Amino acid sequence: SVLFREIPRFCPEHLAYISCANTAQTKRFRTGLRHLLHEGVVQPFILGGSSGAQLLGAVGPLQFDVLQYRLNAEYGAQARLEPAQWQIVRWVKDAGGKALQEDMLMSDARLAQDAAGRQVILFVKEWDCAYFLKQHPEFSLSTFPPGTILGTVKP
Numbered sequence: 001s002v003l004f005r006e007i008p009r010f011c012p013e014h015l016a017y018i019s020c021a022n023t024a025q026t027k028r029f030r031t032g033l034r035h036l037l038h039e040g041v042v043q044p045f046i047l048g049g050s051s052g053a054q055l056l057g058a059v060g061p062l063q064f065d066v067l068q069y070r071l072n073a074e075y076g077a078q079a080r081l082e083p084a085q086w087q088i089v090r091w092v093k094d095a096g097g098k099a100l101q102e103d104m105l106m107s108d109a110r111l112a113q114d115a116a117g118r119q120v121i122l123f124v125k126e127w128d129c130a131y132f133l134k135q136h137p138e139f140s141l142s143t144f145p146p147g148t149i150l151g152t153v154k155p
Helices: 023-039 061-075 126-135
Strands: 014-020 043-047 054-058 079-083 088-092 110-114 119-123
Touching (some): 014 023, 023 061, 061 079, 119 126
Antiparallel strands (some): 014 079, 043 054, 043 110, 110 119
């Protein structure tokens, strides 16, 4: 029997919105993006209350170039990328049952979810992350999704 494990993920350092550049290619764009996300070319994030463009995370900007190239070459769909303001992604670890609320964050930070539904906080800069941890010591943040061994960030 073959054992399947989750593909190791690295913490994204670049975030961008992707959208279909040509509405006539929307179906091909969605199909291609779904397949490439499944492959792990980049990591998707879901912002609460957002619609339209998909938020993606990558370790380096070259991953976005590969994504755009493959969408066009393999699926015939042109994509438009727009950089997002956030540069820091941190996964929220259990806070003993205390729920994290959007109003606990600084104005530039946002709550989101990764593809597995795990809660993340998006910060503009490292200082914002450190300030959040100082203000809310009951929370622990990680540079990797829960269940991975590396990357725990504590206040």
